[in-house]
Amino acid sequence: MSETVAVSETEDVLERASTTMSDKVENICHAMAQLTLREWSAEDEFPDLSQHNNLMAKHLTTDMYSRLRKRVTPTGFTLDRVIQPGVDNPGHPFIMTVGCVAGDEETYEVFKELLDPVIEDRHGGYKPSDKHKTDLNPDNLKGGDDLDPNYVLSSRVRTGRSIRGFCLPPHCSRGERRMVEKLSNEALDSLTGDLKGKYYALKNMTDAEQQQLIDDHFLFDKPVSPLLLASGMARDWPDARGIWHNDNKTFLVWVNEEDHLRVISMQKGGNMKEVFNRFCTGLTKIESLFKEKGHEFMWNEHLGYVLTCPSNLGTGLRAGVHMKLPNMSKHAKFEEVLKRLRLQKRGTGGVDTAAVGGVFDISNADRLGFSEVELVQMVVDGVKLLTEMEKRLEKGQSIDDLIPAQK
């Protein structure tokens, strides 16, 4: 590359210069991609997906592979890296995993030929032309402060956020990860009032701190799931990973686990409105603190918030309760009711765990195509209805007239 680009102070010349330079970077990336391409054909390289049941395997074709293998994002993330978790983890006959990850914001653009169909399949027919709306105004939530605490044991809302300009956990370097940690700490340290708290880095936690975080059910450990490990997100563990929480233990942030940030608001009992208030206030505050330093969250009007796993696009939000449904959960129409309410059940250990003592984790099933307020509203309304149904069944009464229409 023998061209030189003259540097000048004027804005539009800088604009043109950086476009040329970034094109150069892209050229080089493609040259690299081309170099490995020239020896082996798409057929030689196409993964064996005959035993596989995941969204990547469902949608990837040899033609698509042959086109997309020539591309690479500006930071060097390739198609093989996108699909590696899905190749390494054939999946489960009953559970449809996603089987692909993003390495940076541009992944969703460069590899849209694969990711758009995966997104559409995962998110209820969401089209490439659809727009996603974000609504983090807690005043728009109706009710939710009075879920019956005899049934609803705890309430929780979580989401993820990615910091624009950095690669995502499957691909980020140690330097990037540490910078994400540094920026997050600066933002979180400036929180005040109800949100004031402290950061605990995984790598120099004292035994006492570690025990306390375990007792509070806050501590996250190095992932063991092969779904996560195969993506490369556990590299360099525990460097630059940590947990921040407020003094009240109702607002928690995980740094550099599966996403740059995971933000969690939770408390005992059924006051989902308060949980959601704190969630929105905290998130909005954190976002403005990042903006003050010249950083924003990855977001666009089509995909909403951009996260590592395509299943978490949009709101990235999972709002839920732990609630007692010993009778309802045995009712023949339980699954159908959940489906119509656009809710899902999990065991009290989280995803892929079993319910204990008739207590279920009930949360929104959707992520993309609905706003935060809409999703939490579905949880609030749905949980209220499920509680009514549980009460009826306790008294030996029928719930047939309560079965809802499909939302």
Next chain:
Amino acid sequence: MWLYFLFGRGAVRHRTRSGAGSPLRSGRPAGLHTDGLQAAAMTKNCHNDYKMKFSVDEEYPDLSQHNNHMAKVLTKEIYGKLRGKSTPSGFTLDDVIQTGVDNPGHPFIMTVGCVAGDEESYEVFKDLLDPIISDRHGGYKPTDKHKTDLNFENLKGGDDLDPNYVLSSRVRTGRSIKGFTLPPHNSRGERRGIEKLSIEALSSLDGEFKGKYYPLNGMTDAEQEQLIADHFLFDKPVSPLLTCSGMARDWPDGRGIWHNDNKTFLVWVNEEDHLRVISMQKGGNMKEVFRRFCVGLQKIEEIFKKHNHGFMWNEHLGYILTCPSNLGTGLRGGVHVKLPKLSTHPKFEEILTRLRLQKRGTGGVDTASVGGVFDISNADRLGSSEVDQVQLVVDGVKLMVEMEKKLEKGESIDGMIPAQK
């Protein structure tokens, strides 16, 4: 031969106007095709280039809790010097050291903590790998020459290890096929290419070597049961030492086991190395095991050479394998031997050290011995030949069996303690 390109900072500078540490602007179309590039000159690794925007201090791994060869040798200076480099196939320093960063190690066991992604890794990253090789292989210097001797006739004795004590004999090594990258780095296409070549080579063997290939993908239940019963089957690695290097990607695609009809010669394809070659049988006839080993290996090598893909070898490092600990001969020759008395003698460890042998449990590395039966094998890999190393095993095991017999009779072995070999 040893092509690599040096890339310092500033070769391509990407200007940014967002905050410090966020080198890219978002939301712009990316990934457009460009044709007509001089691909041969452009062996840049664009991810590595992107990482150069961060300083050495920002990128240097935290090795404060670590005890492995990589952590012992790596410094910020070496990291700074090597981080901009990439082998022609795109393997970088971070790739070399990832397994050592992810696995801090054990206070008692010194793991290597780095891997090669291709033949060129040992040249491009020699500033890191040479000291590690020296540390691991008894002071082996960058100027030293390694000798290869696969002439089984040069082995003296070894056909009469006492079968009352020596239960089985085995010799294994690894081989890498020139022109392909190694398991931490290779693509599915390459791995399948290696498998295909290996099947062709192995299928042409005849006589005592005539056998069959069992790909891991597509094995019947009956075949799997039989291979397990024969102790031949290898499974997807679970050790994080191995998985962190990337060698288990796409499992079980392109992996398989070949063995001869007699079940005395076995080849693993695409596990930790391209090929692992094993000769074994019950009893103490190590000479026969070694003969079959040498003959089989040489037949296989001839066939690969005919396809213009010989084995990776050079006169300094001998046979090139994924892990620096297996350079040289890559050979582990050993026996399962009953030493219930000798193993409890206070001088047992010292004797092994002097004989240049090591002990393992009968399950292999990192297992315990059962019923006084030990796996005794050569400790060295680089700097001595195959014949030298198997000779050490043969002579050493003979001596230890004599010692065991003496101790059985309640006699002393003080007069038999050997000098340091």
